[in-house]
Amino acid sequence: MGRQWRDGRGELVVHESGDGPAVRVPLEIATSYRARTRGLLGRDAVEGAILLSPANSVHTFRMRMPIDVAYLDRGLRVIAVRTMPPGRLGMPRLRARHVVEAGAGVMAGWGVREGAFVEVIT
DSSP states (O other), X not given: OOOOOOSEEXXXXXXXXXXXXXXXXXXXXXXXXXXXXXXXXXXXXXXXXXXXXXXXXXXXXXXXXXXXXXXEOTTOBEEEEEEEOTTOBOOOOTTXXXXXXXXXXXXXXXXXXXXXXXXXXX
């Protein structure tokens, strides 16, 4: 099930494991090497989140802010969520195929936690 996203904008829809309403978040999509490499570098904030695909690890070198990082498997299920301060190298996650980054502390409020399912709408 290969994902055929392109660089651009979309929406991240978070489906918690419960029956609550889905949360919709503005999403920047980075699939080209150049867009994935640039990511959130040099930014002071991010509106919503950014999807890096394909990706199974991230770093926060040259970042100006701490970020939340969600690792997604090929079915877009969250397999781990970490908050990373600037200047760190995240360990690669073997099952991760995509990574979502956002400002530190926001993912919990969106319901992004291990086991949650997300959808990417372009």
